[in-house]
Amino acid sequence: MAPQKAPKFLFIPVSSAEGIGEYMRSMIIADEVKRTWPNAEIKFILSEKAPYAAQCPYPAVLLEDTPTKQVKAVNQIMSDYLPDIVLFDASGRKSQLVHAHKLGAKVIFLSQHKRKRSRGMKIGRALVTDCHWVVQPEFVIGPISWLDRLKLKLINKPAPLNIGPVFTQPDASTQAALLAQYQLTQNEFVLFNAGSGGHKVNGELAADIFAQAAHESYKASGITSVMVFGPNYPNPLPELEGVVVIPQLNNQQFINILAAAKAAVLSGGDTLLQAIALHKPTLAVPVSKDQPPRIEKCVSEKYVISCETKSEAIGHKIALLLDPTLANQLITSLARGEQLNWLDVAMKELAFLLDLG
Known part of the structure; x- marks a missing residue:
């Protein structure tokens, strides 16, 4: 009432x-x-x-x-x-x-x-x-x-x-509008996001590391990358071949893009848990000191795979993530989780x- x-x-x-x-x-x-x-x-x-x-x-x-x-x-x-x-x-x-x-x-x-x-x-x-x-x-x-x-x-x-x-749960109309806006096709792109965009790893912005990995992923696989930089990213946005660059999205927009992606490369914050709830094959990459233990727990449940915060390491693991056998194994594990x-x-x-x- x-x-x-x-x-x-x-x-x-x-x-x-x-x-x-x-x-x-x-x-x-x-x-x-x-x-x-x-x-x-x-x-x-x-x-x-x-x-x-x-x-x-x-x-x-x-x-x-x-x-x-x-x-x-x-x-x-x-x-x-x-x-x-x-x-x-x-x-x-x-x-x-x-x-x-x-x-x-x-x-x-x-x-x-x-x-x-x-x-x-x-x-x-x-x-x-x-x-x-x-x-x-x-x-x-x-x-x-x-x-x-x-x-x-x-x-x-x-x-x-x-x-x-x-x-916020994804909805068909919002998702269709976003895919049209960014000229994307459902299940034919990989989503990258390093959180707010302000985190640094060894003096380098994590968003820049992710963006470089997104570019390398496109060159290796031919699959479009989508890089969401976040509102705290302080630099001008780069132009990268094969990468759809998005400054920032609110949660409803982000969730709808995430739900439509083939796979995701995310930091170990809230978006990682959201991807797990959506049963999305995900590569988890830590960008702050509190994230490795959370990522390790998710890996131990076989919900995600992970790697260190280096563009070469990310690129190697993305190739594994895009393998249908591993992706299906992750999805099977994710389906065991509680759905609320x-x-x-x-x-x-x-x-x-x-x-x-």
């Missing part, structure tokens, strides 16, 4: 000049909130240092640094806005969560790896958190300990909920919290 008054949502994702996953996830949820409750009020708090901050389609307060480091400013914004729900995506000091709770807001904390999950389960934070969502499948992050489970039970708080990757629309799960949680208010 929809709430009687217009619900007010405040999104506070980690935001910086490097990563973009938390912001993109918040945008996906915000868009679905607006679709579900058209009268909902939505506000973001972002760092002005994030290249995408000025492009946010919702009202946004831009701070000098990531919101976690701007305690007083964030608390004042919450006091002025008086949200019904605050979503801290991998962000927030305990004092910020406490302040949101004191204002009467329902507090949601999103964590994406074990360290952040453990932080979210600390008693001081757990006591003021209404929902703790873990945006990783359990096979990647593993279960919480029996001690943590007991501790949460004693303070009458639920265990973190593994909601997995959050994304985790965005629907998140929305049901939000509806439940709003009905409590």
Whole structure:
């Protein structure tokens, strides 16, 4: 049942000049909130240092640094806005969560790896958190300990909920329009993306490494490459033979291009888990220090293949990825995985919290 008054949502994702996953996830949820409750009020708090901050389609307060480091400013914004729900995506000091709770807001904390999950389960934070969502499948992050489970039970708080990757499902009309726009044919191109475009590996932009591999892949296979650079990519976009260069895509566009691709070469962030959920043969390449363990888990499940972040290594593995035998083996393994629309799960949680208010 929809709430009687217009619900007010405040999104506070980690935001910086490097990563973009938390912001993109918040945008996906915000868009679905607006679709579900058209009268909902939505506000973001972002760092002005994030290249995408000025492009946010919702009202946004831009701070000098990531919101976690701007305690007083964030608390004042919450006091002025008086949200019904605050979503801290991998962000927030305990004092910020406490302040949101004191204002009467329902507090949601999103964590994406074990360290952040453990932080979210600390008693001081757990006591003021209404929902703790873990945006990783359990096979990647593993279960919480029996001690943590007991501790949460004693303070009458639920265990973190593994909601997995959050994304908008592909749809035929959006996909057809995108394929026409970029002159692509379904299942006849390989998609490349190194995340936000701002990550560096050994001093070199990961996006440049991926773009070179995309060019080499086309030369070796004759199959068109599509390279999505991302909003944090700081340089002029190159022109490369056989490579369709795209500056950036929103999540709905990206998911539809990904679903139409023959295969994908992706970093080890959220897009990797989205590709797994879509049963897409994928080569996973780490672009930040937190990604190798996640990639290793996915490889151990035989969901993806992986390699180091070098264009020659990527080129070698793409040839394997395009082999029908290996691709079919990956697809068979992927079909064993749990199939849930985790965005629907998140929305049901939000509806439940709003009905409590």
